[in-house]
Amino acid sequence: MKSEKKQGRPRAFDAKAVIGQAREVFWDRGFSAASLDNLSAATKLNRPSLYGAFGDKEDLYLDTLEGYREDSLDILSEALNPTLTLRENLTRIYAEALKIYLHGETAARGCFLIGTATAEAIQHDRVREVLRRSLNEFDGAIKERMELAVEQGELPDNTDAATLAKLASAVMHSLAVRARAGDTRGTLEAIARSGVDFICGRL
Amino acid sequence: MKSEKKQGRPRAFDAKAVIGQAREVFWDRGFSAASLDNLSAATKLNRPSLYGAFGDKEDLYLDTLEGYREDSLDILSEALNPTLTLRENLTRIYAEALKIYLHGETAARGCFLIGTATAEAIQHDRVREVLRRSLNEFDGAIKERMELAVEQGELPDNTDAATLAKLASAVMHSLAVRARAGDTRGTLEAIARSGVDFICGRL
DNA sequence: GAATATTTGTACCATTTCGCATAAAACTCA
DNA sequence: TGAGTTTTATGCGAAATGGTACAAATATTC
Numbered sequence: 471m472k473s474e475k476k477q478g479r480p481r482a483f484d485a486k487a488v489i490g491q492a493r494e495v496f497w498d499r500g501f502s503a504a505s506l507d508n509l510s511a512a513t514k515l516n517r518p519s520l521y522g523a524f525g526d527k528e529d530l531y532l533d534t535l536e537g538y539r540e541d542s543l544d545i546l547s548e549a550l551n552p553t554l555t556l557r558e559n560l561t562r563i564y565a566e567a568l569k570i571y572l573h574g575e576t577a578a579r580g581c582f583l584i585g586t587a588t589a590e591a592i593q594h595d596r597v598r599e600v601l602r603r604s605l606n607e608f609d610g611a612i613k614e615r616m617e618l619a620v621e622q623g624e625l626p627d628n629t630d631a632a633t634l635a636k637l638a639s640a641v642m643h644s645l646a647v648r649a650r651a652g653d654t655r656g657t658l659e660a661i662a663r664s665g666v667d668f669i670c671g672r673l
Numbered sequence: 674m675k676s677e678k679k680q681g682r683p684r685a686f687d688a689k690a691v692i693g694q695a696r697e698v699f700w701d702r703g704f705s706a707a708s709l710d711n712l713s714a715a716t717k718l719n720r721p722s723l724y725g726a727f728g729d730k731e732d733l734y735l736d737t738l739e740g741y742r743e744d745s746l747d748i749l750s751e752a753l754n755p756t757l758t759l760r761e762n763l764t765r766i767y768a769e770a771l772k773i774y775l776h777g778e779t780a781a782r783g784c785f786l787i788g789t790a791t792a793e794a795i796q797h798d799r800v801r802e803v804l805r806r807s808l809n810e811f812d813g814a815i816k817e818r819m820e821l822a823v824e825q826g827e828l829p830d831n832t833d834a835a836t837l838a839k840l841a842s843a844v845m846h847s848l849a850v851r852a853r854a855g856d857t858r859g860t861l862e863a864i865a866r867s868g869v870d871f872i873c874g875r876l
Numbered sequence: 877g878a879a880t881a882t883t884t885g886t887a888c889c890a891t892t893t894c895g896c897a898t899a900a901a902a903c904t905c906a
Numbered sequence: 907t908g909a910g911t912t913t914t915a916t917g918c919g920a921a922a923t924g925g926t927a928c929a930a931a932t933a934t935t936c
Contacts, residue, residue: 475903475904476903476904476911476912477903477904477905477910477911477912478902478903478904478910478911478912478913479901479902479903479904479911479912479913479914480902480903480904480912480913481912481913481914482902482913482914497795498795498796499795499796500703500705500792500793500796501792502702502703502705502706502792503705503792503793503796505892505893505894506893506894506895507892507893515914516914516915516916517894517895517896518895518896518897518913518914518915518916519913519914519915521894521895521896522912522913522914523913526894526895527894527895579795580791580794584791584850585791585792585794585795586792588783588787588788588791588792588850588853588854589703589704589706589788589789589791589792590703590706591783591788591853591854591855592700592701592702592782592788592853593701593702593703593706598853598854598855599855601853601854601855602854602855602856605850605851605854605856630867633863633864633867634867636847636864636867637844637864637867637868637871639847640843640844640846640847640864640868641840641843643843643846643847643850643851644839644842644843644846644847646850647787647791647808647846647849647850648808648846650791650794650795650801650804651791651794651801651804651805651808652794652801652802652804652805653805653808660836661836661839661840661843664833664836664837664839664840665840665843668840668871679881679882679933679934680880680881680882680933680934680935681880681881681882681883681932681933681934682881682882682883682884682931682932682933682934683882683883683932683933683934684882684883684884685883685884685932708922708923708924709923709924709925710922710923718884719884719885719886720924720925720926721883721884721885721886721925721926721927722883722884722885724924724925724926725882725883725884726883729924729925730924730925877936878935878936879934879935879936880933880934880935880936881932881933881934881935882931882932882933882934883930883931883932883933884929884930884931884932885928885929885930885931886927886928886929886930887926887927887928887929888925888926888927888928889924889925889926889927890923890924890925890926891922891923891924891925892921892922892923892924893920893921893922893923894919894920894921894922895918895919895920895921896917896918896919896920897916897917897918897919898915898916898917898918899914899915899916900913900914900915900916901912901913901914901915902911902912902913902914903910903911903912903913904909904910904911904912905908905909905910905911906907906908906909906910
């Protein structure tokens with residue numbers, strides 16, 4: 471399919487890369503405070519090109535959200551590898567999350583979705599829907615692993631997998647918010663550890 | 674002190690009330706997307722009056738955050754009444770939180786701080802500081818109650834009160850995000866219940 | 877009542893905002 | 907080579923933005 475060369479002048483950019491650069495801008499500034507000039511500068515595309523390829527600012531933002539959702543779900547799925555213990559799975563999830571949220575130790579930006587999409591969720595229905603769907607998918611992925619854990623005796627028989635999964639997500643939501651609020655890596659790692667202990671039968 | 678009448682034309686508005694009306698605007702739209710026209714319309718003050726009384730948009734926003742922080746802390750303190758059981762305390766905290774987050778069953782707006790301040794936290798240091806301080810104060814208030822619970826035998830002796838408090842907060846952070854993402858009251862209440870069960874010795 | 881002090885309302889300004897019109901550029905296909 | 911197609915670059919424009927100058931209005935104090 472790729473070999474079918476399109477007619478006309480070829481694009482001088484890679485759409486995926488551009489969305490990634492745009493994501494960085496939105497991540498730092500939020501949707502509303504990110505101007506098309508900011509985006510144009512970061513992507514090195516002038517506005518008409520941005521429009522032609524991605525539509526208006528909201529469309530582009532939705533693309534970045536969608537990309538983040540996919541990336542996150544991939545990482546989550548990998549961390550949930552069922553050949554490992556549930557404890558190890560959760561430890562990995564939180565570790566991967568903090569890798570993203572802290573972004574190089576200094577400039578902590580938290581979760582892209584929770585940090586920027588929540589603010590727009592009231593005014594922009596499409597944003598709220600992406601946010602909602604993303605949170606649900608994360609819950610769902612963890613829930614499946616929990617169900618397996620119950621089957622395999624890692625968790626008690628009477629465990630409510632769906633609910634426990636939501637609590638596991640809750641710890642991640644908290645890490646997301648706290649990272650953006652400027653909490654230190656150490657603090658966040660401690661929360662992650664205690665979250666794991668707590669969910670995998672504590673004390 | 675109030676009797677010391679200031680010279681000059683008296684204000685035709687109540688500052689606290691205006692801050693409350695401005696909060697509503699910021700709550701729905703976020704800081705960046707809220708225009709001075711929006712704020713002016715909602716408060717029924719023209720821009721020069723807003724500037725004279727509160728400074729620029731960021732100053733006003735910080736005032737609304739501060740007011741929310743104080744209100745929330747008051748509600749939290751009340752809910753943490755130590756003559757009740759810890760379980761009852763937590764149940765109340767989450768119930769009060771949902772009362773605020775859901776705001777009349779239909780238009781769920783989540784937590785004002787988490788829903789709007791997180792987005793600005795990277796670019797605006799003062800916003801980040803208010804957010805950080807608020808989260809820490811909430812954690813601290815719950816922690817104190819947890820320590821009492823340990824003393825009184827409601828929680829095991831080896832309980833790490835600070836960490837457990839952060840987990841209790843984590844459930845609230847999750848409610849805050851999910852409410853703004855559009856989750857139903859029923860879903861959120863279920864999470865709150867399981868959070869209580871989980872923290873107050875579960876299974 | 878006059879002087880003083882503060883708030884209010886109108887109108888304005890400079891800048892930034894998003895978005896697009898237009899034409900040159902770069903490619904494919906015949 | 908020339909027609910057709912898509913992307914790029916320049917630059918425009920209308921609207922909205924945050925912020926302010928200035929004078930009228932309304933109070934206190936002397």
